[in-house]
Amino acid sequence: MRAIRGLWRWRRNPLRRATDLVEAWLALAALLLTVVAAPVLGSLVGAAAQNTLQESVRQQHHDRSLVTATVVRKLGGPLVEPDPDATSAHDTRSRVLADWTAPDGTHRHGPALTTLQSPHKGDHFGVWTDRHGLITARPLDSATATTHAVLAGFGAALLTTGLVEGGRRMIVWRMVRRRYARWDQAWERAGPDWGKAGTGS
Structure with missing residues (x-):
């Protein structure tokens, strides 16, 4: 306006x-x-x-699968920070040694993160894996x-x-700087006669 x-x-x-x-x-x-x-x-x-x-x-949901892992034993170490993109960011995660079956049917064994509060041998939890059964981050959801x-x-x-x-x-x-520069030049031209009697007459 x-x-x-x-x-x-x-x-x-x-x-x-x-x-x-x-x-x-x-x-x-x-x-x-x-x-x-x-x-x-x-x-x-x-x-x-x-x-x-x-x-x-779509690509991530196609390439990643949610499989069920079984706790072999709990691994020592500090609790891991939760995934900021997870559904519940307040879940604390523990490191465990687990077994799972890859989507291609091969048996896998290795460290994994679980949201189980007190993981014991034989407990089950879900992990996201790629096509080869390697644990990966959960896929991005549509709403996010x-x-x-x-x-x-x-x-x-x-x-x-x-x-x-x-x-x-x-x-x-x-533009303002240019305007001020022009004013300064005009004052410099008028400066020698400034204040003299009869100037401009």
């Missing part, structure tokens, strides 16, 4: 300088870019991120992927808004 008011105010003002009109048009252009371009760019980035992440979700895509879209829109406003401020700053 300020940009529109500025354009209207300088429309036929006799005190209008060329830079005043440029500054008003620049503010209007920045406003339009912020209102139109930022949401459009945010939507495009969000949609692209959504397509890529959902494809990753959508959340990341939405955040990417908002981030792109905010970044566009910041760049537009930053560009506008930089151009205005350079």
